[in-house]
Amino acid sequence: MNIKTTVVGSLVVAASLFAISCNNSNGGKTAGWDESNAFYTESQLPYHTADFSKIKNKDFKPALLEGMRQQMVAIDSIANNKETPSFANTIEALERSSALLDRANAVFNLLTGADTNDELQEINAELTPQFASHNDAIYLNEKIYNRIKVLLDTKPSLNLTPEQDRLLEVYYHRFVEAGANLVEADKKKLKELNQEIAALSNTFSDKLLAATKAAGLTIKDVKDLVGLSQEDIAALKQKDNTYLLPINNTTQQPLAASLSVKDVRSKLFEKSWTRAELGDENDTQKTLLDLVAKRAEKAKLLGFENYAAWSLQNTMAESTDNAIGILKELVPYANEAAKVEIKEIQEAIAKTGESFEVNAADWDYYAEKIREEKYALNQNELKPYFEMNAVLEKGVFFMAKQLYGLTFKERKDLPTWHEDVKVYEIFNEDKSPLGLFYTDYYQRDSKRGGAWMSNIVEQSHLLKHKPVIYNVANFQKPAKGQPTLLTQDNVITIFHEFGHALHGLFADQMYPSLAGTNVARDFVEFPSQFHEHFAFEPSILQNYAKHYKTGEVIPSSLIEKMKNAANFNKGYSLSELLGASLLDMEWHTLSSDSKVTDVKEFEQSVMEKYGIPYAITPPRYRSSYFSHIFAGGYAAGYYSYKWSEMLDYDAYAWLEENGGMTRENGEKLRRELFSRGNTKILRELYGEFRGKEATLDAFLHYQGFKK
Numbered sequence: 001m002n003i004k005t006t007v008v009g010s011l012v013v014a015a016s017l018f019a020i021s022c023n024n025s026n027g028g029k030t031a032g033w034d035e036s037n038a039f040y041t042e043s044q045l046p047y048h049t050a051d052f053s054k055i056k057n058k059d060f061k062p063a064l065l066e067g068m069r070q071q072m073v074a075i076d077s078i079a080n081n082k083e084t085p086s087f088a089n090t091i092e093a094l095e096r097s098s099a100l101l102d103r104a105n106a107v108f109n110l111l112t113g114a115d116t117n118d119e120l121q122e123i124n125a126e127l128t129p130q131f132a133s134h135n136d137a138i139y140l141n142e143k144i145y146n147r148i149k150v151l152l153d154t155k156p157s158l159n160l161t162p163e164q165d166r167l168l169e170v171y172y173h174r175f176v177e178a179g180a181n182l183v184e185a186d187k188k189k190l191k192e193l194n195q196e197i198a199a200l201s202n203t204f205s206d207k208l209l210a211a212t213k214a215a216g217l218t219i220k221d222v223k224d225l226v227g228l229s230q231e232d233i234a235a236l237k238q239k240d241n242t243y244l245l246p247i248n249n250t251t252q253q254p255l256a257a258s259l260s261v262k263d264v265r266s267k268l269f270e271k272s273w274t275r276a277e278l279g280d281e282n283d284t285q286k287t288l289l290d291l292v293a294k295r296a297e298k299a300k301l302l303g304f305e306n307y308a309a310w311s312l313q314n315t316m317a318e319s320t321d322n323a324i325g326i327l328k329e330l331v332p333y334a335n336e337a338a339k340v341e342i343k344e345i346q347e348a349i350a351k352t353g354e355s356f357e358v359n360a361a362d363w364d365y366y367a368e369k370i371r372e373e374k375y376a377l378n379q380n381e382l383k384p385y386f387e388m389n390a391v392l393e394k395g396v397f398f399m400a401k402q403l404y405g406l407t408f409k410e411r412k413d414l415p416t417w418h419e420d421v422k423v424y425e426i427f428n429e430d431k432s433p434l435g436l437f438y439t440d441y442y443q444r445d446s447k448r449g450g451a452w453m454s455n456i457v458e459q460s461h462l463l464k465h466k467p468v469i470y471n472v473a474n475f476q477k478p479a480k481g482q483p484t485l486l487t488q489d490n491v492i493t494i495f496h497e498f499g500h501a502l503h504g505l506f507a508d509q510m511y512p513s514l515a516g517t518n519v520a521r522d523f524v525e526f527p528s529q530f531h532e533h534f535a536f537e538p539s540i541l542q543n544y545a546k547h548y549k550t551g552e553v554i555p556s557s558l559i560e561k562m563k564n565a566a567n568f569n570k571g572y573s574l575s576e577l578l579g580a581s582l583l584d585m586e587w588h589t590l591s592s593d594s595k596v597t598d599v600k601e602f603e604q605s606v607m608e609k610y611g612i613p614y615a616i617t618p619p620r621y622r623s624s625y626f627s628h629i630f631a632g633g634y635a636a637g638y639y640s641y642k643w644s645e646m647l648d649y650d651a652y653a654w655l656e657e658n659g660g661m662t663r664e665n666g667e668k669l670r671r672e673l674f675s676r677g678n679t680k681i682l683r684e685l686y687g688e689f690r691g692k693e694a695t696l697d698a699f700l701h702y703q704g705f706k707k
Helices: 057-079 087-096 099-114 118-139 142-153 162-178 184-214 230-236 262-273 285-301 307-311 320-351 360-375 379-385 388-404 488-505 521-532 538-544 556-564 570-588 599-610 640-657 663-674 682-690 697-702
Strands: 217-219 243-245 407-410 422-427 433-442 452-457 468-475
Touching: 057 087, 057 099, 057 118, 057 142, 087 142, 087 162, 099 118, 099 452, 099 468, 118 162, 118 184, 142 162, 184 285, 217 262, 230 243, 262 360, 285 307, 285 570, 285 599, 307 320, 307 570, 320 360, 320 570, 320 640, 379 556, 388 407, 388 488, 388 538, 388 663, 433 488, 452 488, 468 488, 488 521, 521 640, 521 663, 538 556, 570 599, 570 640, 640 663, 640 682, 640 697, 663 682
Parallel strands: 433 468
Antiparallel strands: 217 243, 407 422, 422 433, 452 468
16 A cells, blocks of 8 residues: 555455445336446456546446445355355355446545545445445355355365465455354444444545645745745745645655745644644544544454454464564664664754754754765755656666566556556566556645555456556646656655555456455565665666756766665654554554543553654654554554565565576566465465565664664
């Protein structure tokens, strides 16, 4: 998702895709809905992809409202069907019920995340409470729930395929989780809570977008940018001859590793750290406190001790104890490694003749100095070999061909939502078409922070749809005419998000609700993190890492340095992710009786509880800008990055044990893991592939925490 935020699909209760409802006051006619609307009929472009040359802001509200109306007509028809419940007239009918809503909302979600504007934000704010209402109108519908129970009771006589059997079970659990067993008075209260939660989440997102945009650090004197490359400086220059250092959505800012002026580093860190807690209109603290309280209240209403306990149903972790357990198991390794790193940084500071205590604002700068000294590896030395288009087309695409036999063709004839977007058609080894893939990599004010993958069209044999996937990132756009040179982390991001894309592209399901990335959060990051391993695999690296000026292949000496430094700073990296994960779990294991009034004090208490030095190794996201859990689908789910990492290292160990990056291994991975969607209980799916359950052993070994 960042799919790294990515779970989408037909009638998925956890996603916003079908979270809309409407009560039409115009005799069943939706105002403004006619043939001039871009969503009126399914797109005739290849793969039914959206025709961005025709879509206008004004199309969304009528299309979404009409999509709600049409789906509710279908829902009423299913609920009141006098025929004996069957899989076709109940479950398949539900799968088919949202065609228009799919078309409109997929594009709406894309644009509100990647290229929003005031009009789209207003529509989103207006319809968000109705999103929740519509979801409830489906999942709290007693008649449909009763039909599903009849199907479950008669399942042995239905002659279902394995995928149909799984879909029936999934629907039943979704209805139960959504509150279908509540009495009517509690259902009414739940509907109110769901609307309030949806509205608060949307408010958090809007505030954070504005806060991040406003938080950029303006530098007037170029001398304050000593340490940055000339390409970076040119990219930061504004029309008034000042320099704007934008804020990424993480705590640490990539530019800090190169900025030589301590005061600038401190100011940049402070801008990042306090972006959404300045007491102004963009302050998110009260919003998140209200959101946490409403989620806890919802969990209690549904019969759970806290929101995390409710949310973790049907995940691989299954319980809060298991989710927190994997984090707690890793904390000692992170702390022990971070202590060594702190000592090294303190020594590096002393060498400069200064005597201040190491702090988060200076960490990346001195860590980079140590990397240079210890491994003779300078990130600016690497960047000329990491030109963005080469990383994608000669790195990621090359990897996909070697492992999976895929080939790619750029489609310049298909319209996009922004001039920076590229489109590729993807083919299997037998030349059969697989799907479309869009990339949107550059940072802009209209885009939320982070990187993610999602669908424009969901794969489904039932609906005769092949997948249309997009990846979004936030890389600094260079000055006009200059190449886009990436950091190592940026390169990993491209491979990571393409791993999500492959998960969606390999989808091979009859039913959209089970297709591709519509899996539990603690599995969804597995394919993406697994494919990070190939970013610097020697054969792939040598194919794409060529100097953007000379064409020289990256020297073997640099590759060796990268290999030697692979586990450098791992204590810090693990600490910041564990800090964020534990912060998420602590917010969402609060009971409805808990009263938290100070966000900063709560954060500090959590870090102290687990022994993580808050001022030195802060969480990757503070609460006030933790969009994953307060504006995305990862509430009580950020732990899933570490859970999925356990899976990905375990699977990578399997790969190395079985001959490495071969086509045979790629086919097994695709056939047994990455194409299966949610068609099987995920613990069983992975166990059958691996022959055992995953453990942390491979992760600890590869990361250098254990021999």
